[in-house]
Amino acid sequence: xxxxxxxxxxxxxxxxxxxxxxxxxxxxxxxxxxxxxxxxxxxxxxxxxxxxxxxxxxxxxxxxxxxxxxxxxxxxxxxxxxxxxxxxxxxxxxxxxxxxxxxxxxxxxxxxxxxxxxxxxxxxxxxxxxxxxxxxxxxxxxxxxxxxxxxxxxxxxxxxxxxxxxxxxxxxxxxxxxxxxxxxxxxxxxxxxxxxxxxxxxxxxxxxxxxxxxxxxxxxxxxxxxxxxxxxxxxxxxxxxxxxxxxxxxxxxxxxxxxxx
DNA sequence: TTCCAGGTCGTTT
DNA sequence: AAACGACATGGA
Numbered sequence: 001x002x003x004x005x006x007x008x009x010x011x012x013x014x015x016x017x018x019x020x021x022x023x024x025x026x027x028x029x030x031x032x033x034x035x036x037x038x039x040x041x042x043x044x045x046x047x048x049x050x051x052x053x054x055x056x057x058x059x060x061x062x063x064x065x066x067x068x069x070x071x072x073x074x075x076x077x078x079x080x081x082x083x084x085x086x087x088x089x090x091x092x093x094x095x096x097x098x099x100x101x102x103x104x105x106x107x108x109x110x111x112x113x114x115x116x117x118x119x120x121x122x123x124x125x126x127x128x129x130x131x132x133x134x135x136x137x138x139x140x141x142x143x144x145x146x147x148x149x150x151x152x153x154x155x156x157x158x159x160x161x162x163x164x165x166x167x168x169x170x171x172x173x174x175x176x177x178x179x180x181x182x183x184x185x186x187x188x189x190x191x192x193x194x195x196x197x198x199x200x201x202x203x204x205x206x207x208x209x210x211x212x213x214x215x216x217x218x219x220x221x222x223x224x225x226x227x228x229x230x231x232x233x234x235x236x237x238x239x240x241x242x243x244x245x246x247x248x249x250x251x252x253x254x255x256x257x258x259x260x261x
Numbered sequence: 262t263t264c265c266a267g268g269t270c271g272t273t274t
Numbered sequence: 275a276a277a278c279g280a281c282a283t284g285g286a
Contacts, residue, residue: 017267108268114284115267158282163269196269217267254267 002048003057007067009089010042016255018093018206020103020116021123021140030132032123033060034096035139037132051132062091070248077241079227080249083256092251093206097176099140100207101192104199105164106157114156121155122146143172163194182210201235211247214238220250223257 014022014029021032028039038051049057058064071088074080099119106118119140126141126148146152146168152161170192179185185208189200198217204210214235216224224234242249 104267107266109266109281110268110283111266111285117284153282156283158284159280160269160282194269198268202267215267219267258267 001050001054002046003054004046005063006045007071007089008042008045008047008061008063008091009087010040010047010061012087012090012255013061013093016090016251017112017258018251019095020112020119021099023135025135030135030137032130032137032140034099034142035128035130037130037135037137037139039132039135059094062093065091067091070245073245074242074249074252077249079256080252083252087252087255090251090255092211092247094209095207096140097203097207098143098171100203101167101171101189101195102140102146102164104202104206105160105167105194107199107202108160108194118155118157118160122152122157125151125155143175144168160194166193167195176208179208182212185210186213205247205250211244212239214246214250217254219254219257223253227253 010029013019014031019031023030025039027041029041030037030039036052036056038049040047040049040057042048047057071084075084102122103115103119106115110118120138123138123140126145127138130137130139146164149161149165152164155161157164179188182204185204186197186200189195189203190197195203198215201213201215204213205215214220216234221231221234224230224237228234228237230237238246238249
């Protein structure tokens, strides 16, 4: 399957710390989400994929937004303008909420490579075998299935195992449908073990389509201080400045700060 | 070997 | 309410 799409960069989008279960094989990215395994590649303004459908691809890679409008509004900011030009086509993904929740629980005091390891191990330990071409992988377990703390520890999640295990008791398939608006969703998510304001914002942004979310980690703290001279109320500052585009501003600043400096 | 990493939690000031 | 230290583990 092939579709033509403007203002999309597969590499920037996949490799910007939003999504963790992918492996690059030549020019193809093999990607896993829930029970799906698909491969995708980009050739100029076309993407080609096998193993899933167009609707899934468009949703997952954030292709159903008015990108030109977002870029136009954020370009008023000089720092963002540089990042927007350099990383044009970087999108905010819209992932499966359950898998996103687990992956950002794993992100606490960790790094992208280790999160990838954790997610792959969890799939190996709890999921079912799946393959595409010669590529073998595992599905991600459904809500409620992460009910074995020993297997979670075998997945190298360390001290996070107990958080994931406890969270698993409180979240079912319906949980994500009744989270409400951004403020309500953020509040409810922080009631789960191992989820504070930062992780809640990641879930809001990368899975729930709450585009005003603005996750602040150590990297974002640095950018906000260096570029805008804000430290204590950086999130409020950002949401007031960029509104519903705060999430996009965050992703560009984050990617820019990690790659440039 | 030693140090640190897309923070959160429980405990002290 | 603000400021600590502990936390598991892989990678540099």
